[in-house]
Amino acid sequence: QVQLVESGGGLVQAGGSLRLSCAASGSTFRIRAMGWYRQAPGKQRELVARIPNIGSTDYADSVKGRFTISRDNAKNMVYLQMNSPKSEDTAVYYCNAVVGELLGYGMDYWGKGTLVTVSS
Numbered sequence: 734q735v736q737l738v739e740s741g742g743g744l745v746q747a748g749g750s751l752r753l754s755c756a757a758s759g760s761t762f763r764i765r766a767m768g769w770y771r772q773a774p775g776k777q778r779e780l781v782a783r784i785p786n787i788g789s790t791d792y793a794d795s796v797k798g799r800f801t802i803s804r805d806n807a808k809n810m811v812y813l814q815m816n817s818p819k820s821e822d823t824a825v826y827y828c829n830a831v832v833g834e835l836l837g838y839g840m841d842y843w844g845k846g847t848l849v850t851v852s853s
Contacts, residue, residue: 734760734832735830735842736758737828737842739828740753742848744852746852753826753849764831764832766783766829766830766839767829768781769813770829782813795821801814801816813826819853820851820853821851825847826847827846
């Protein structure tokens with residue numbers, strides 16, 4: 734299996750910068766896609782950004798141009814650079830990995846999350 738641990742969350746001022754990190758361990762060779770999701774209290778979890786495959790990235794419209802996802806396979810790390818965060822970006826951010834299984838199935842693994850609070 735795969736374990737995911739997020740770090741880097743905290744308090745940031747609107748318009749500032751913050752970088753989230755996710756460290757993967759275990760059967761990392763089986764990881765396919767990786768991404769970041771977030772959930773605010775009382776709201777459903779939503780996609781922030783993901784890397785579905787090498788050389789490809791997807792972003793939520795709300796963060797395009799402000800956030801950047803990157804992946805370092807050698808270090809089994811994925812990052813989310815948050816520039817110019819807004820109050821509405823306040824949420825618990827979760828690292829996600831899709832891990833390959835037999836028969837072509839993929840299973841989702843999640844970190845426990847890191848809280849990002851944007852102050853204005």
